[in-house]
Amino acid sequence: MLYLHGIGHFHPETIIDNAFLASLEIGVDPNWIEERVGITERRTSLSLDYIRRTRNQDTRASAEGSTISTIDMGREAAQIALRRAGLAASDVGMVIAGGCTPEMLIPAEASRVAAALGIEVQALDVQAACASFATQVHFLNQMRPEALPDFVLIVSVEAFTRTINYGDRGSAVLFGDGASAAIFSSNIASPNQVLSTSFMADPAGYDKVTIPAGGHFEQEGHAVQMFAIRKTSELFERMRQSGNAAGEGKQVFIGHQANLRMLQSVCKRLGIPENEHLSNVRKFGNCGAAGAPSVLSQNWDALGNASINMAVVGSGLAWGSVRMTKNLVS
Amino acid sequence: MTRDDVRRSFIELLRPELKGVDLSSITDATSLLTDLNINSLRLVDIALEAEDRFGIRVDNEAVDRFFTVGGAVDMILERKLAAA
Numbered sequence: 001m002l003y004l005h006g007i008g009h010f011h012p013e014t015i016i017d018n019a020f021l022a023s024l025e026i027g028v029d030p031n032w033i034e035e036r037v038g039i040t041e042r043r044t045s046l047s048l049d050y051i052r053r054t055r056n057q058d059t060r061a062s063a064e065g066s067t068i069s070t071i072d073m074g075r076e077a078a079q080i081a082l083r084r085a086g087l088a089a090s091d092v093g094m095v096i097a098g099g100c101t102p103e104m105l106i107p108a109e110a111s112r113v114a115a116a117l118g119i120e121v122q123a124l125d126v127q128a129a130c131a132s133f134a135t136q137v138h139f140l141n142q143m144r145p146e147a148l149p150d151f152v153l154i155v156s157v158e159a160f161t162r163t164i165n166y167g168d169r170g171s172a173v174l175f176g177d178g179a180s181a182a183i184f185s186s187n188i189a190s191p192n193q194v195l196s197t198s199f200m201a202d203p204a205g206y207d208k209v210t211i212p213a214g215g216h217f218e219q220e221g222h223a224v225q226m227f228a229i230r231k232t233s234e235l236f237e238r239m240r241q242s243g244n245a246a247g248e249g250k251q252v253f254i255g256h257q258a259n260l261r262m263l264q265s266v267c268k269r270l271g272i273p274e275n276e277h278l279s280n281v282r283k284f285g286n287c288g289a290a291g292a293p294s295v296l297s298q299n300w301d302a303l304g305n306a307s308i309n310m311a312v313v314g315s316g317l318a319w320g321s322v323r324m325t326k327n328l329v330s
Numbered sequence: 331m332t333r334d335d336v337r338r339s340f341i342e343l344l345r346p347e348l349k350g351v352d353l354s355s356i357t358d359a360t361s362l363l364t365d366l367n368i369n370s371l372r373l374v375d376i377a378l379e380a381e382d383r384f385g386i387r388v389d390n391e392a393v394d395r396f397f398t399v400g401g402a403v404d405m406i407l408e409r410k411l412a413a414a
Contacts, residue, residue: 036369205390222393225374230390261371269378 002141002194004324005087005151005183008080009294010073011043011284012177016161020048024055026169033173038260042176042285044161045073055166060214062162063103070103070179074113074157077181077290077297081153084300085183085190089117092183093149096136098127099156099289100211100315101163113155121149128199129209130256130314132156132289137184137322138197145186155181156289165216174259175217176285180293191327195245198235199320209315219315228258231319232266235311239323240270246325249305250276256312257281257291289314300326331410336384337403343376343383344368358400373397386410 018030018040034040046056050065074097082089095117097110102125104112110123128135136154160175184194205227209219232255244251253272255263260281267277280295287294292312306326313319331339341348341356347368362368368376377388377396386409395405 036371220391222370222374223390225371226377226388226390226393229374229378259371261369265375265378 001186001189002137003185003188003190004192004194005185005188005190006081006083006085007293007297007300008077008082008084008181009290009297010076010080010179011294012045012068012073014044014046014048014067016042016044016048016051016176021172024052024166024172026167026172028169028173036261037173038264038282039173039285041283042161043178045070045159045177046161051161051166056162056164057167059163059216066159066162070109070157070159071112071116073159073177073179074109074155074181075116077179078113078117078153078155080297081181081183085151087151087183089119092117092119092121092151092153094122094152095119095155096124096126096140096152097155097157098125098132098136099158100129101159101288103159105213109157110155113157128201128314128318128320129316130258130288130291131199131312131316131318131320132314133180133293134197134310134312134320134322135199135318137194138199138320140184140186141194141197143186148186150185150187152184153181154184155179156293158288158290160217160286160288163211163217168216170221171217171219174286176287178284178287178290178294180290180297182293192324194322194324196242196323197321199318201316201318203316205317208317225258225262227317228256228262228313229265229269231313232256232262232311233269235319235321236266236270236272236309239309239311239321242323244307245323246305246307249307250303251307252276252278252303252309254278254292254295254308254310256314257284257286257295258313259286333403333407336406337399339383340380340399340403340406343379347372356399358398358403360399361397362399363397380406384410386413
């Protein structure tokens with residue numbers, strides 16, 4: 001059995017709003033952006049002046065325009081997760097990181113986050129792009145408890161805006177930066193129990209969503225949107241058929257925060273009411289692997305007893321799910 | 331189903347998007363994006379709705395064939411024939 005002990009998130013302070021994107025003169029206006037993707041703001045680790053001046057044409061130079069390091073973002077998220085778990089960093093025995101936008105090809109992002117937390121632990125990345133969080137939890141859920149330390153920190157740090165060509169309106173409107181962190185244990189129980197996990201991939205679609213080393217984010221938009229709607233719908237439906245694990249309590253659905261239109265389409269197809277769907281894409285954009293777990297973190301204190309159904313999809317193509325309860329196991 | 335039947339049914343599927351559009355002005359060359367001003371992400375919803383309405387499977391990569399009314403109708407017919 002796998003238990004969640006704490007969850008955290010972090011977003012940089014600098015806001016890219018739709019008026020800023022319109023001011024870049026890339027053929028968008030605020031209404032066009034909101035109507036098309038349902039996003040009004042995103043956060044960035046870059047300075048707005050840097051984006052305006054360079055359009056981020058050379059992603060290898062983006063570190064010079066950064067106002068916060070990815071490692072600091074990961075540490076901030078991890079500290080919230082540790083605080084909620086009532087743990088110290090020294091209680092963590094393993095760090096697993098991974099997402100879409102590692103700052104370095106080597107070392108593992110997990111090594112840098114662990115160093116930032118001042119802990120000497122096993123550190124490795126498990127990466128399945130925007131589906132990384134479910135993938136990491138699924139791997140933990142498949143491992144023998146005795147093979148794991150008591151507490152494992154999973155962290156996703158996304159500096160997506162450093163990979164975006166701000167001359168391309170199709171991608172400029174979508175992405176934001178953020179980090180998420182979660183503390184899991186297979187050995188120490190908590191009131192938050194993972195009920196099931198899944199992970200699958202379709203490697204033939206590896207070229208549908210890419211970020212070449214040193215390059216910009218690219219995707220086949222329509223095909224990827226269709227894949228995202230289809231797979232998220234399938235995963236949500238499968239979890240819903242398992243019933244509301246919270247009984248009379250609340251049941252919520254959290255999807256990959258690709259864009260609001262994708263999420264609305266899934267909810268409409270499945271008849272998921274607004275009050276059962278949690279999202280933050282409108283105010284934070286697509287933060288890659290950090291998106292869905294940051295939604296859970298932002299809503300954590302208000303959730304009460306709940307059954308949580310999370311489905312994430314991403315480049316690879318890859319998809320996965322985590323079904324869990326909050327406050328229901330003593 | 332004849333091609334005209336599919337075309338009529340497809341335009342019916344589009345009807346919620348066609349406020350203020352003269353239906354008689356729609357031709358096979360009509361672009362859903364530029365002529366009917368349909369949001370490009372909404373195009374994906376339309377392809378998925380077409381799956382349900384016509385009992386076909388639209389490959390993820392085939393959404394681009396929904397750019398025009400004629401392209402969509404031809405693709406739906408192809409899929410229905412292949413499934414027959």
